Every structure is written in C-alpha cells, then in structure tokens.
Amino acid sequence: QSALTQPASVSGSPGQSITISCTGTSSDVGGYNYVSWYQQHPGKAPKLMIYDVSNRPSGVSNRFSGSKSGNTASLTISGLQAEDEADYYCSSYTSSSVWVFGGGTKLTVL
Amino acid sequence: EVQLVQSGAEVKKPGESLKISCKGSGYSFTSYWIGWVRQMPGKGLEWMGIIYPGDSDTRYSPSFQGQVTISADKSISTAYLQWSSLKASDTAMYYCARHSYEVPFDYWGQGTLVTVSS
Numbered sequence: 001q002s003a004l005t006q007p008a009s010v011s012g013s014p015g016q017s018i019t020i021s022c023t024g025t026s027s028d029v030g031g032y033n034y035v036s037w038y039q040q041h042p043g044k045a046p047k048l049m050i051y052d053v054s055n056r057p058s059g060v061s062n063r064f065s066g067s068k069s070g071n072t073a074s075l076t077i078s079g080l081q082a083e084d085e086a087d088y089y090c091s092s093y094t095s096s097s098v099w100v101f102g103g104g105t106k107l108t109v110l
Numbered sequence: 111e112v113q114l115v116q117s118g119a120e121v122k123k124p125g126e127s128l129k130i131s132c133k134g135s136g137y138s139f140t141s142y143w144i145g146w147v148r149q150m151p152g153k154g155l156e157w158m159g160i161i162y163p164g165d166s167d168t169r170y171s172p173s174f175q176g177q178v179t180i181s182a183d184k185s186i187s188t189a190y191l192q193w194s195s196l197k198a199s200d201t202a203m204y205y206c207a208r209h210s211y212e213v214p215f216d217y218w219g220q221g222t223l224v225t226v227s228s
Contacts, residue, residue, distance in 0.1 A: 038155070038215070046155065046205070046207075046218055047218070048213070048216050091214065098159070098170070100157055100171070101147075101157050
C-alpha cells in the first residue's frame, strides 16, 4: 500500500487561505468518498479535522474545508491563524479494505 | 466523555516481546473499531491495522501483516498491540484511535513510546 502523496510543506500569512493536496489513485482517493484529514501539533496526538471528504466533526472551525476531484483530495484552510501551524495528514480507504495515510505536510504560518 | 488511555512508555532490547494496551471508556467499546498508528521519530503517520472488539474481526496493513498482532478483550474494554520479537526499527510512538468507516479515527489515545535498543 503506497502512501498518498502530499507536498512536504506549505506556508501562508495570517488571514490568507492555503490548500494542501493529497494525491492517490482510483484504488483509494478516487474510488471512495472516505478521505479524512488530521492535524498534528508537535508532541501531540493527531486530531480529526475532516472526514468523508468534506464533513467537519463537531468543534472543528468552519475555516477548514475539504474537497475532492478525481484522484486528488484537498484541504483548504481560510483565514489562516498562528495556531493552524502544524503537520497535516490525509487518509483514504483503499480497495484492499484498509486505510492509508499521506506522507504529511508541514504548514508554516509566516 | 470518550477516552482512550494507553499504557506507559517501554524500553526493550532487540528480540524481546512486548504488548501495549489501549483502554476505552465513555462509549460502547464493542460498537466501534480500534485502530493502531505508528509514528517513527520525526516521520509521518502509518496505518497499521484495526480490530472490531465486538467479534475480533481484524484488518492489517500489508506493511504490518505478520509483524505485529492486534487483539482485544471486550470484557475490560481494552485493545492490544503486540510484538513477539522486537527490532530496533520498531522504535516509535504508537497511537490507538477509535474508528468507524463513517468517521475514521475520531478519538485518539495519548500515545505509547516504544524504544528498542541494545
């Protein structure tokens, strides 16, 4: 099971919007609407931010949104804030009946 | 309140066995899957496998099949991850998380640091 492909790093200034991509194949991202996104601050456990491509769990800011087109899913963070600086991971269900994570993206708020 | 509480940090030697635990509370333990995730030092998250405590149905990532064993004891709402012979490359933080197909990994444990060194 190959990891999903994410950019190693992205950056943005406070108030701006950024988008993190997550590219897979038709056997994972493209084949199912089971894409989720996790935020991880240093030394902390990951936190679920988006599930089923675009759904937000209760308590997650509406500045976070998800979408998918073909084999690529995206996480968009609008109105960037300092506390958004973290690592972000996508995950997808696969045709092998297991899940796979992306390699992770480090978000820097300038 | 949903909580997953993991066992404490472990320091082991290569070749030793180990079993770490994850105790769930605040929800029906037998109605959700429990998954395990590895994070090697300075690296990303790796999906290891999941177990459904209700019937012990277990799924492993091909990368971890045969390398670890996932089990659960529903009578004490606890899931386990075990190794029969540790390697230095097993050094990592291991997280458990509550899982469902609809909402994957929505609650996480605090992590268990496993260090394997001679």
